[in-house]
Amino acid sequence: MRMAVQTVKLSFQIRGSDFVNAGEASSNTKKALSRIGLNPSVVKRAAIAMYEAELNAMIHAGGGQADVEIFPDHVVIQIADRGPGIPDVDLAMQAGWSTAPDIAREMGFGAGMGLPNIKKHADDMRIETIVGQGTTITIHILFA
Amino acid sequence: MKLSECVELLKARVLVRVSDMNIDIKVACGADLMSDVMAFACSSNEMMLTGLVNPQTIRTAEMMDVKVVVFVRGKCPDDSILKLAAEKEICVLTTAMPMFTACGVLYGAGVLGKGE
Ligand SMILES: Nc1ncnc2c1ncn2[C@@H]1O[C@H](COP(=O)(O)OP(=O)(O)O)[C@@H](O)[C@H]1O
Ligand SMILES: [Mg+2]
Numbered sequence: 339m340r341m342a343v344q345t346v347k348l349s350f351q352i353r354g355s356d357f358v359n360a361g362e363a364s365s366n367t368k369k370a371l372s373r374i375g376l377n378p379s380v381v382k383r384a385a386i387a388m389y390e391a392e393l394n395a396m397i398h399a400g401g402g403q404a405d406v407e408i409f410p411d412h413v414v415i416q417i418a419d420r421g422p423g424i425p426d427v428d429l430a431m432q433a434g435w436s437t438a439p440d441i442a443r444e445m446g447f448g449a450g451m452g453l454p455n456i457k458k459h460a461d462d463m464r465i466e467t468i469v470g471q472g473t474t475i476t477i478h479i480l481f482a
Numbered sequence: 483m484k485l486s487e488c489v490e491l492l493k494a495r496v497l498v499r500v501s502d503m504n505i506d507i508k509v510a511c512g513a514d515l516m517s518d519v520m521a522f523a524c525s526s527n528e529m530m531l532t533g534l535v536n537p538q539t540i541r542t543a544e545m546m547d548v549k550v551v552v553f554v555r556g557k558c559p560d561d562s563i564l565k566l567a568a569e570k571e572i573c574v575l576t577t578a579m580p581m582f583t584a585c586g587v588l589y590g591a592g593v594l595g596k597g598e
Contacts, residue, residue, distance in 0.1 A: 357537070361538065361541035361544075364541075368544070379525070382545070382547055385544075386520060389541070390520065446514060446516035446517065446536070446542070447516055447517050449515055449521070451520065452517070455521050459523070
């Protein structure tokens, strides 16, 4: 008999241009991952990657949705938005490239380090984007 | 160095107290650009000094496992920011010292920078 794999699913709305509440989805996910007793360095990798993606949806895409699925040995974090899409993903992935508005810079962001930072901390990162329709970024973090 | 000793050295006011004011501060960073703080993760970074006052400084600290946020140049965050920090058990200090001086005082007393 196959054992059913227990997974935990979390879902969050991310509001556009909300510099006060952005980060709540990542904060709740970080807490959930800490609670199951994972190594703090794994929790931190997931938190950093998700926070960068959450900020991007908030800043660049008018908000979006975060879906997190926690498996026994890994977590999948998906952030989807219906924003403008990314015309040139290779360019967007370059450290320092940013189209962030002034307000993002005033808030301490917009250095063009977010996407490269997600790539650095994720075990796998995938960007699906269509100009004019939106962007979905999927992040995999392995627990061991 | 103990957090309570950092408070004295910085002549800081404690705006949000945490249950253990004697936690060991080994590594600190100073930045107004949260993107930079996020881009440089290291195993230990207990304190962040900043002149940037907004809720995302607290959230960045949370993601990076930073336990103490020090606002420099006498900046005083509003109650909503202090409440957020308290919820997340992040200690908040404010010092009249400018960034350079505050960092120098701590560094001179043995607190290290990231990656040292
Ligand atoms: N969800 C998104 N929707 C539209 N554009 C995006 C999105 N995420 C990233 N981008 C684009 O990629 C660029 C680089 O992103 P990032 O590396 O996170 O840097 P930053 O957010 O500091 O600009 C952004 O400036 C923006 O042009
Ligand atoms: Mg970004």
